[in-house]
Amino acid sequence: MTQYLLSVHSAEGEVSAQPTNEQMQQFHTQIGILEADLKSAGAWVFGGRLHEPDTATVVRMSNGAVLTTDGPFMESKEHLGGFYIIEAEHLDAALAWASKVTACIMQPIEVRPFYDEAEADAAWNEAEA
Amino acid sequence: MPLGTKPRLDGLPNIDPTAKLDLAEIDRIFREASGRSVATLIRIFGDIDVAEDAVQDAFAVALRKWPGDGVPPNPGGWITTTARMLAIDRLRRESRGRELASEVALLSTNSDDATIPEEVGPVQDDRLRLIFTCCNPALATEAQVALTLRLLGGLSTEEVARAFLVPEPTMAQRLVRAKRKIKAARIPYRVPDDHELPDRLHPVLAVVYLVYNAGLTNPSEPGLCSEAIRLARLLAMLMPDEPEVAGLLALLLLTESRRVSRTRADGSLVLLAEQDRTRWNRALIEEGQAIVRWCLRRNQPGAYQLQAAINAVHADAKTVDATDWSQIIALYDQLLVVAPTPVVALNRAIAVGEVHGPAAALTLVDQLDLDNYYALHATRADLLQRLGRNDEAAVAYRRAAAMAPTEAERDFFRRGGRGSHS
Numbered sequence: 001m002t003q004y005l006l007s008v009h010s011a012e013g014e015v016s017a018q019p020t021n022e023q024m025q026q027f028h029t030q031i032g033i034l035e036a037d038l039k040s041a042g043a044w045v046f047g048g049r050l051h052e053p054d055t056a057t058v059v060r061m062s063n064g065a066v067l068t069t070d071g072p073f074m075e076s077k078e079h080l081g082g083f084y085i086i087e088a089e090h091l092d093a094a095l096a097w098a099s100k101v102t103a104c105i106m107q108p109i110e111v112r113p114f115y116d117e118a119e120a121d122a123a124w125n126e127a128e129a
Numbered sequence: 130m131p132l133g134t135k136p137r138l139d140g141l142p143n144i145d146p147t148a149k150l151d152l153a154e155i156d157r158i159f160r161e162a163s164g165r166s167v168a169t170l171i172r173i174f175g176d177i178d179v180a181e182d183a184v185q186d187a188f189a190v191a192l193r194k195w196p197g198d199g200v201p202p203n204p205g206g207w208i209t210t211t212a213r214m215l216a217i218d219r220l221r222r223e224s225r226g227r228e229l230a231s232e233v234a235l236l237s238t239n240s241d242d243a244t245i246p247e248e249v250g251p252v253q254d255d256r257l258r259l260i261f262t263c264c265n266p267a268l269a270t271e272a273q274v275a276l277t278l279r280l281l282g283g284l285s286t287e288e289v290a291r292a293f294l295v296p297e298p299t300m301a302q303r304l305v306r307a308k309r310k311i312k313a314a315r316i317p318y319r320v321p322d323d324h325e326l327p328d329r330l331h332p333v334l335a336v337v338y339l340v341y342n343a344g345l346t347n348p349s350e351p352g353l354c355s356e357a358i359r360l361a362r363l364l365a366m367l368m369p370d371e372p373e374v375a376g377l378l379a380l381l382l383l384t385e386s387r388r389v390s391r392t393r394a395d396g397s398l399v400l401l402a403e404q405d406r407t408r409w410n411r412a413l414i415e416e417g418q419a420i421v422r423w424c425l426r427r428n429q430p431g432a433y434q435l436q437a438a439i440n441a442v443h444a445d446a447k448t449v450d451a452t453d454w455s456q457i458i459a460l461y462d463q464l465l466v467v468a469p470t471p472v473v474a475l476n477r478a479i480a481v482g483e484v485h486g487p488a489a490a491l492t493l494v495d496q497l498d499l500d501n502y503y504a505l506h507a508t509r510a511d512l513l514q515r516l517g518r519n520d521e522a523a524v525a526y527r528r529a530a531a532m533a534p535t536e537a538e539r540d541f542f543r544r545g546g547r548g549s550h551s
């Protein structure tokens with residue numbers, strides 16, 4: 001099994017038609033069903049929606065001390081809006097889940113594999129060598 | 130096309146010149162067997178690089194042994210068996226592979242080495258799995274093409290690079306990146322389920338068609354045409370119930386039947402109407418037409434089948450005047466339903482021109498949004514010329530010449546679309 005990050009990237013200032021209450025209701029129901037499916041299939045690891053990027057804070061090392069700054073790491077028109085982490089047998093299976101998510105939220109989904117432990121070790125050793 | 134994948138002959142000691150014929154035979158066997166062996170080893174070891182290296186090593190052994198010992202009765206099986214043993218040896222030597230090697234050894238203790246688990250039955254074939262891996266939609270089209278030619282066709286990286294006019298390091302990089310993605314993202318090694326097949330078959334057929342067209346438009350690479358036909362035959366054998374697979378094979382065979390009459394010795398193009406039809410390859414035409422008839426009986430038309438059918442109608446005509454153009458228009462009408470593109474509409478307009486005259490065709494052509502497509506201007510030029518509007522025709526030919534992708538075509542249009550006699 002491999003873990004995949006399914007991330008939703010939204011473009012700032014992209015004005016989509018404000019959904020009606022009824023549409024919002026429907027959307028929540030659909031997402032609820034989809035997340036229940038992910039859980040009952042054993043594919044669910046974690047997921048959530050993020051607050052707007054202007055709520056972000058960045059900490060970094062600067063001259064040996066931790067520097068804290070307001071705002072997102074990168075000023076960009078696109079930002080991470082939310083994500084799922086799922087477990088799937090292979091990419092085709094992960095893409096099948098991602099297809100359901102995109103059909104539900106009508107936003108593109110990026111699917112990216114996580115290193116597994118052995119791969120991470122191997123990559124680490126290669127970098128050391 | 131020379132084989133670059135096999136080890137260089139000049140690196141081997143004491144090649145007996147009388148064994149030359151055998152080396153050519155080994156080349157041929159390599160082309161035939163490489164894809165199957167690589168595919169089988171990928172299934173066994175779950176790793177493309179391990180499989181590729183082992184098959185190459187096995188051919189190095191073959192090149193040393195066969196010229197003296199003779200070619201074994203089942204050379205493909207010999208290569209697969211040898212490659213598997215070499216891969217296990219290599220993995221045993223590398224500490225990281227120890228676990229994998231013992232696992233494989235465990236799996237294979239019961240089976241006779243001469244009968245490698247080379248599966249039978251259409252859907253179980255390893256090569257089919259491999260082509261669906263190579264053509265997974267998660268890979269870019271150019272990566273799909275490169276992987277297919279490299280892994281299934283046994284072409285060297287250098288050959289693939291040359292075929293697509295890309296520097297070899299760029300192609301090597303592309304292959305490395307694609308293989309890394311297959312591994313990291315776990316692009317599966319499997320034949321898609323029935324419900325996925327319509328979507329997943331599309332890129333597979335597109336890749337084979339692209340390979341063929343690369344050979345057709347690049348006269349120094351005719352090997353790509355035969356490679357594409359070989360892949361199409363393989364697909365047709367592995368998926369005998371898919372009409373579009375049969376359609377693609379028929380389309381390639383019928384196009385191939387005219388390939389030699391498509392260009393003159395100097396490389397310039399010969400229009401379909403001006404081709405010497407006695408030079409068309411009758412055996413390929415008959416095979417292609419038989420497949421088209423089978424498709425008609427299946428009655429599940431698709432884009433490749435319809436294009437094949439159009440080519441079959443052309444192939445039927447002894448002279449250009451004997452062409453059944455209304456049949457061709459009817460087929461283009463159907464093709465427009467399944468593939469509603471301006472390029473199809475342009476080709477339909479050309480057929481309309483043959484039945485209803487150039488004015489009718491020009492009206493259709495001028496409605497198309499294809500200003501950046503050289504064939505639109507070439508068609509307009511031809512129609513305008515037939516209408517006696519020579520100045521406009523000359524302008525259209527100049528535009529076609531400026532946009533045409535190959536030198537042969539640019540040259541053709543510069544000469545006013547009249548080949549050598551104008």
